[in-house]
Amino acid sequence: MFKRLRRFYFRGLLLFGIVLLIPAAVFRNHVYWTLSISGQERNPFRRAAWDHRVFGEKEILVRIRDNLADPAYAETAIRDGDAPFWLRRHSAEVKIAFVEGLGFLREDASAREALRRLLDDPSVSVRPEIAVALANHRDPADAPRLEALLDAGVSGALRTAAARALGILGSPRSIPRLEAGTKDASEAVARASIKALSMFDRNADAARILVAAFQGRSPGIRADALLAASLLVSAGSLPREALEGFVREGRARLEDPDADVRREAIAFLGSLKDEASIPAIVRIYALRDPTLEGTAAQAIAGMGPAALPALREIFSSAPAVLRREAAWLVGRIVHPGAIELLLDLLHDSDPYV
Numbered sequence: 001m002f003k004r005l006r007r008f009y010f011r012g013l014l015l016f017g018i019v020l021l022i023p024a025a026v027f028r029n030h031v032y033w034t035l036s037i038s039g040q041e042r043n044p045f046r047r048a049a050w051d052h053r054v055f056g057e058k059e060i061l062v063r064i065r066d067n068l069a070d071p072a073y074a075e076t077a078i079r080d081g082d083a084p085f086w087l088r089r090h091s092a093e094v095k096i097a098f099v100e101g102l103g104f105l106r107e108d109a110s111a112r113e114a115l116r117r118l119l120d121d122p123s124v125s126v127r128p129e130i131a132v133a134l135a136n137h138r139d140p141a142d143a144p145r146l147e148a149l150l151d152a153g154v155s156g157a158l159r160t161a162a163a164r165a166l167g168i169l170g171s172p173r174s175i176p177r178l179e180a181g182t183k184d185a186s187e188a189v190a191r192a193s194i195k196a197l198s199m200f201d202r203n204a205d206a207a208r209i210l211v212a213a214f215q216g217r218s219p220g221i222r223a224d225a226l227l228a229a230s231l232l233v234s235a236g237s238l239p240r241e242a243l244e245g246f247v248r249e250g251r252a253r254l255e256d257p258d259a260d261v262r263r264e265a266i267a268f269l270g271s272l273k274d275e276a277s278i279p280a281i282v283r284i285y286a287l288r289d290p291t292l293e294g295t296a297a298q299a300i301a302g303m304g305p306a307a308l309p310a311l312r313e314i315f316s317s318a319p320a321v322l323r324r325e326a327a328w329l330v331g332r333i334v335h336p337g338a339i340e341l342l343l344d345l346l347h348d349s350d351p352y353v
Helices: 002-040 044-051 057-066 071-080 085-104 109-119 127-135 140-148 156-169 172-181 187-197 204-213 219-235 240-253 259-272 275-286 293-317 320-331 336-345
Strands: none
Touching: 057 085, 071 085, 071 109, 085 109, 085 127, 109 127, 109 140, 127 140, 127 156, 140 156, 140 172, 156 172, 156 187, 172 187, 172 204, 187 204, 187 219, 204 219, 204 240, 219 240, 219 259, 240 259, 240 275, 259 275, 259 293, 275 293, 293 320, 293 336, 320 336
16 A cells, blocks of 8 residues: 555656646747847847847847847838837837937948938937937038027927037037027027037137136026036147136136036136135135035145145134044145144144044
């Protein structure tokens, strides 16, 4: 009896194992087969159909973007929005994935022509992304087409993207059009035009326009102009006149009513190591405004020994809490004068200083 039960037990265990192993083997082969098919399939949507059995929706969009091989099919998909049923609710994301894929095909003239046709078609819904993708091809012949999109009759999103695209393209002929964009009634277009000008390295005209933008009508425009000037200065040498204009307007922005603009001005002057602005920056630091204090401290430390006289004044009149923080700031300046000042602070009336 016992032997018979043991025989049935092992037979049942064997049968159970077979039932489990067969689906596992089939599934494994199915996965390998799916990956093999998806790697050979040139039709992006059909490839996505196979991939969906293994990958998620986001991974599919990335694979469409990075493995695009057929510009003609991409153009059709962008126009029609044709997609597998599980991606139809994400039709905009699918179209953008195809557009970005066309932007990556910089050596493919047919991809560039497809982007031009799509950009010229008002019925296409993802034209802002198309403008940026076309600019990534870096063909100066596309400058007039992109400049035309900055006209007031075009949608705000498309005009903003066109300004950004002109910056990526980097054609000097577009600078006058971007100058007009910095004064556009739409703040988004004006700020995009300012950021685009920061991409024109060593260009005196771009620097001149940014100097004027320091006095822009809104805090966002003024802050973006300061940031763009920082990028332009860090990219290389500029004419002396342009650099002096940056410094002059940057100092004036230290008194701006908007805290974000003052912060960008502090960072900008600190990057230039403008010693004439040290007293004003130290005064801002002494106010202990949490939105400005860190940027001011970084700018002062970056000035080096030139900031020591202004810091010494803090120790003669500031409250103990500020003197403690200033002592830490002096410690960041690597110079014999800083060591001498720290030795003097050993005799401060506050033991924590």
